[in-house]
Amino acid sequence: MFDTGLDETGLGEAITLTALEFDVLWEHLDLGDMPLILKVPSPGRTNTERALLVERVWESLEARGLGRSVSLSPELVTLLRLIARPLRELDGRLWVGRSVRLLAAATDDAGVLATQEGDTLTLRSADGLGLPRHALSVLPPATAGPGHSVTLPSKDFEGAARDATAPKDFEASLRRRGLRDVDADALRTMIGDVLRQGQFGGAARDKWGRRIRTPRVISFFDTEAGRYLQVRRTEANGEAWTTISPADHRRLLHHLTELHAEGATH
Structure with a gap:
């Protein structure tokens, strides 16, 4: 061989x-x-x-x-x-x-x-x-943390995070912005003290040789409970949405593969 x-x-x-x-x-x-x-x-x-x-x-x-x-x-x-x-x-x-x-x-x-x-x-x-x-392969191994996937408008997520001084304030602020009780509770639980974090981006060259970056990044953070994925997507009307979800290696690889494929289509 x-x-x-x-x-x-x-x-x-x-x-x-x-x-x-x-x-x-x-x-x-x-x-x-x-x-x-x-x-x-x-x-x-x-x-x-x-x-x-x-x-x-x-x-x-x-x-x-x-x-x-x-x-x-x-x-x-x-x-x-x-x-x-x-x-x-x-x-x-x-x-x-x-x-x-x-x-x-x-x-x-x-x-x-x-x-x-x-x-x-x-x-x-x-x-x-x-x-x-x-x-x-550069990341240390980690299991997915507890919780479930929650998607909400980025402006609500960022506003609640900005206003909060404690986890209970964050949850209350999310509820005031219209998030379901079960999702607000899940977000408060998932977003604990961060031990590790980072983000991945991508780029590719088009047929003219120009380097084009993908318009979004994939983020992750680790807490004592496990690893979580944070994804932000912008719709055609300009509205941005944030998703927080538990993430093991397989799920993170899936999202990073998607990001890489987006760059390769230019």
Whole structure:
């Protein structure tokens, strides 16, 4: 069987870079604008200072077997070029006890999963047909919390949250806005102290090569009770609706796959 270099989850071995190394490589390969989700600073206040930093980067990369300026690792170059101009992508901004940013991107069957935590970026080759699955692989596992799906106008949800100073105030405010008692009680129960949270967005290039972002995001939050999904949709008349529902891995994957498909239709 042909060896793709990917494991059973569809991911390759990790290549770890510092933010400075990522910046120097990006500049060296002339890759254009850096994706906002992975944007890092470009240090070096003077040409001399910058040259010294660049020299240190090449020494570090060569020592780790990733090549030199004239002979970079082909795998590393491929991953960086995929990040620079993919046909399809999903990105995430997460707080899971620490700040994590991710980009799962692909052109045809070739993909990359890039994550950024602090000053460290990790790049892995990926099955280009499994971007939603790869994006979710960064999340710690969690079971769905108790409760049931509740949908209400976003203006009512946001207004109740803004007015409330305690869970009981939130529930009462929802009832005043016309939400059924059983749904107001469910929302008060589901929206507890948040332990982890984040949101995923998507983008794709149209037939002219323009990058088009999906018009909505998928959000999640974890409490002691479990994981919940938060989705906001805007109808043709401009009215926005928010849905909060318990979410296990399968349900979150379903919604992220939908979001990814929306981007691919442009």
